[in-house]
Amino acid sequence: MRFKFTDFHIHTRPWSVDVAEDGPTFIDYIKIVEEHQINICFLDHYELYYVENDKTNPFYNGRVDDYLEEIDRFKESYDFILSGLEIEYYEDKEIELSEFMDDYEKEFDFIGGSIHEWIIGYPITTREGLKKLLEKIPMKKIIDNYFEVSKKMIDSQIFKNICHIDTIFRYINNNEFIPTDDCNVSENRVLDLGRLCMKNRIKVELNLSGLRFPIKRTFPSMKVMQQLKKEGVEFFVGSDSHSLDYFKEQIPKVINTYKLLQQI
Ligand SMILES: [Zn+2]
Numbered sequence: 369m370r371f372k373f374t375d376f377h378i379h380t381r382p383w384s385v386d387v388a389e390d391g392p393t394f395i396d397y398i399k400i401v402e403e404h405q406i407n408i409c410f411l412d413h414y415e416l417y418y419v420e421n422d423k424t425n426p427f428y429n430g431r432v433d434d435y436l437e438e439i440d441r442f443k444e445s446y447d448f449i450l451s452g453l454e455i456e457y458y459e460d461k462e463i464e465l466s467e468f469m470d471d472y473e474k475e476f477d478f479i480g481g482s483i484h485e486w487i488i489g490y491p492i493t494t495r496e497g498l499k500k501l502l503e504k505i506p507m508k509k510i511i512d513n514y515f516e517v518s519k520k521m522i523d524s525q526i527f528k529n530i531c532h533i534d535t536i537f538r539y540i541n542n543n544e545f546i547p548t549d550d551c552n553v554s555e556n557r558v559l560d561l562g563r564l565c566m567k568n569r570i571k572v573e574l575n576l577s578g579l580r581f582p583i584k585r586t587f588p589s590m591k592v593m594q595q596l597k598k599e600g601v602e603f604f605v606g607s608d609s610h611s612l613d614y615f616k617e618q619i620p621k622v623i624n625t626y627k628l629l630q631q632i
C-alpha cells in the first residue's frame with residue numbers, strides 16, 4: 369500500500385444497492401484518492417440472502433468473481449486500493465457463510481462482517497425498516513436481539529473484522545426514536561461486544577458514518593473506542609462512504625482518527 373492510512377469502508381455503484389444510480393464507481397474514488405494520500409478498501413455489501421434469492425442483486429449468480437476481477441484489474445495500475453466485502457451475518461446461514469469464507473477469504477484483501485437486518489425485510493439501519501420493525505416488536509426486544517445476534521456473529525469467528533458494532537443506535541437515540549424506559553442502552557453492552565471481539569482476535573471498526581446522522585457520533589462512540597483501545601482492542605477506520613462528496617469530507621477525519629488511535 370502506498371500511503372500510511374486506509375479508509376476500509378467504501379461503497380460503490382453498481383455493487384452496493386444503497387448507492388445512488390448516479391453514485392460513484394471504483395474509478396471515481398480512485399481519481400480523487402490519489403491526490404489525498406490515503407488508501408481505500410472497497411467494501412460493498414454482500415448479503416447472502418439477496419445474493420441467492422434476488423435476481424436483481426449485483427452479486428447474484430456468482431458475480432462476486434466479476435467484482436473481484438474488476439478490482440484486481442485496477443490494482444495493477446493503482447497501489448492504494450484494496451478489495452473487500454461487507455458481509456451480512458445471518459444466524460441461520462453460518463455454514464454457508466463459512467463456506468463462502470473458505471472459498472473467498474484469501475481472494476480478498478479484507479472482509480468485514482456486519483448486521484443490518486436479522487429479520488429479512490426489516491433493516492434497522494434504515495429509518496423505514498426500523499419503523500416497520502417497531503410496529504411488530506417492542507423496542508427493548510429489538511435492542512436485546514441486536515446484541516444477542518451480534519454476540520453470535522462474534523463468537524462464530526467467521527469474520528476477523530467487525531463493522532459498526534453498535535449501529536442499532538443509528539436511529540434509536542435521543543435525537544430520533546427515543547429509547548423507552550425499559551431499554552438497556554448502556555455503554556457497557558457495547559464495551560462487552562468489543563471485549564468479546566478482542567477475546568476472539570477480531571478487529572473492530574471505528575465507523576464514522578454516525579456523524580452524518582442525528583446521533584452525531586461514531587460507531588462505537590469515541591469514549592467507548594478509547595476505553596476499548598486501552599484494554600487492547602484493535603481498530604480499523606471506515607468512513608462508510610456512499611457518495612463522493614461525503615467521502616471527500618471524511619478523508620481528513622479518517623486520517624485524524626488514525627492519529628488519535630496511535631496516541632491511545
Ligand atoms: Zn454497514
Ligand SMILES: [Zn+2]
Pocket residue numbers: 377379454608
Ligand atoms: Zn457499509
